[in-house]
Amino acid sequence: DELSRLIAVLNGHPNQRAAEAIRLQLLTGARIGEVLVARWRDFDFDRGVWIKPSHHTKQKRTEHLPLSGPALALVADLRQLAAPRATYLFPGDAKGKPLQDIKRFWKDVLEKAELEDYRRHDNRHTHASYLVSSGLSLEIVGRLLGHTSPLTTRRYAHLADRSEERRVG
Numbered sequence: 001d002e003l004s005r006l007i008a009v010l011n012g013h014p015n016q017r018a019a020e021a022i023r024l025q026l027l028t029g030a031r032i033g034e035v036l037v038a039r040w041r042d043f044d045f046d047r048g049v050w051i052k053p054s055h056h057t058k059q060k061r062t063e064h065l066p067l068s069g070p071a072l073a074l075v076a077d078l079r080q081l082a083a084p085r086a087t088y089l090f091p092g093d094a095k096g097k098p099l100q101d102i103k104r105f106w107k108d109v110l111e112k113a114e115l116e117d118y119r120r121h122d123n124r125h126t127h128a129s130y131l132v133s134s135g136l137s138l139e140i141v142g143r144l145l146g147h148t149s150p151l152t153t154r155r156y157a158h159l160a161d162r163s164e165e166r167r168v169g
Contacts, residue, residue, distance in 0.1 A: 003126065005113040013112075018105040020078060021090045022123065027071035029127035029145050032120045037098050038089045040079065048072050065144065 010019040025035045034056050042051050052063040067075065078089055090099040106120055128145055132138065 002113070002115055002118070006109070006115060006118075009109050009113040013105075013109060015105050017090055017099060018102045019109075020074065021099060021102065022106075022109070022120070023074055024071065024089070025120070025123045026127055027068060027074060028065060029124050029131070030065070031124060032102075036090055036100070036102075039087055040082070040089065043075055045072075045076065045079075050075075 010022055013019045021032070021035050024030070024038075025032055028035075028050065030050075030052070034052055037056050038050070038052075042053065043049070044051060048067045050065040050067055052065060054062045075089070082089070083091075087096070088098040091097075092099045094100075102120075110116070110118060124145070131140075131144065136144075
């Protein structure tokens with residue numbers, strides 16, 4: 001219900017540039033900072049991979065994130081609308097800079113979606129929860145999220161247990 005309300009507000013929000021950034025975060029589980037600084041050159045459309053440069057990731061290592069069909073479609077749609085020489089998926093108001101701050105946007109979205117205590121980073125957890133609930137192993141989810149320690153991904157173990165119960169029962 002909460003996710004449906006969030007998506008409905010994103011769909012109708014006048015700031016679609018920021019809304020698309022949140023959609024990409026929900027579809028990839030990437031950190032919002034990684035999404036906002038994403039450059040067109042970081043996407044391999046032939047392989048369907050987002051190559052996040054090491055200087056943009058928390059662990060300071062290059063990450064190759066396979067894109068789901070919906071994520072790839074979103075990025076392809078954004079490419080169609082982008083200026084021919086655009087650098088960033090989400091260009092900012094200042095020339096040559098990415099979209100910088102979406103805090104006011106996020107506050108507005110939460111208010112309209114009637115969500116409390118929901119941070120932008122929670123979109124990453126929502127994505128991971130969906131992956132685990134759909135049956136992906138914690139190891140794979142951890143790799144997709146760029147976790148260096150399995151302990152970080154372990155917080156989703158209760159979802160993996162429920163997913164296993166559904167498959168067996």
